[in-house]
Amino acid sequence: MNEFFLVNNRSITIGDINIRQLCMHNFDEWGLAAQAVKGYLKGHSDEINGELLKAHTSHVFTLLSKSTHLDETALISIAEASESLLIQLVGAMIKVNDAFFSEKESKRKSRRKSQSKNADQANWFDSFQLLIESGHHSADIMQMTYGAFISYLKAAQKQRSQNLLTNTHLMRAAQHAKDKAYAKLTDELKPSDD
Known part of the structure; x- marks a missing residue:
């Protein structure tokens, strides 16, 4: 579907x-x-x-x-x-x-299963928390279908990874920038008043 x-x-x-x-x-x-x-x-x-x-x-x-x-x-x-x-x-x-x-079990998921039963309970709360951080509400998450839940979860995980990659690039750029270049970088990142 x-x-x-x-x-x-x-x-x-x-x-x-x-x-x-x-x-x-x-x-x-x-x-x-x-x-x-x-x-x-x-x-x-x-x-x-x-x-x-x-x-x-x-x-x-x-x-x-x-x-x-x-x-x-x-x-x-x-x-x-x-x-x-x-x-x-x-x-x-x-x-x-x-x-x-049709969902396939990932190798990461099967490793988690072997660690402990408490990890599965924490995993659901972690998944919900990730969606809440992405702007969803707990009540809305509970009304989602399983397919929508998994799709939104994958999108939130993808966004989190992209944000971490962006932050890593910015840290590296800031670390190697001279004072003027760093000031220019931070000015470019500030939201505009337009």
């Missing part, structure tokens, strides 16, 4: 069922289920089929209930009536939440 799909919190409709993006405010309710399904898809073909439903029934129902207006009872009724419709819904749910399901 593209950035505008993520930012606008768009959805896909199959029949009269609207499949939405999973949001950050209830990540604790769907994160483990999504991780289990993602692990299954990683080890098997990306094709959604009855084997996924059998291997991870409760996880699939949890994810569908969080991304649709249906409760688990309604989902069980759909599964009993038409497995092909349920497979379509699961495929759409994975497609809509592609930011999570």
Whole structure:
């Protein structure tokens, strides 16, 4: 899905069922289920089929209930009536939440996992803090979809890196500048009154 799909919190409709993006405010309710399904898809073909439903029934129902207006009872009724419709819904749910399901685990992230469980908790707060420093509000972050959250986080990390690089260049230029050149550099960096 593209950035505008993520930012606008768009959805896909199959029949009269609207499949939405999973949001950050209830990540604790769907994160483990999504991780289990993602692990299954990683080890098997990306094709959604009855084997996924059998291997991870409760996880699939949890994810569908969080991304649709249906409760688990309604989902069980759909599964009993038409497995092909349920497979379509699961495929759409994975497609809509592609930011999570196609996300690759970085080597840095796996090193952090092995260090301690507390590092993961701190990581979420660190991520939120980075977004807050970039101008987002905590309540807004919680209402973001997972895809939008990750995209904004990557943009904030990129901006932070660019700012550090710029500051490094300025420090080096200031260190090697003569008095007049340093004064000229600082004058150029001051905001203009225009």
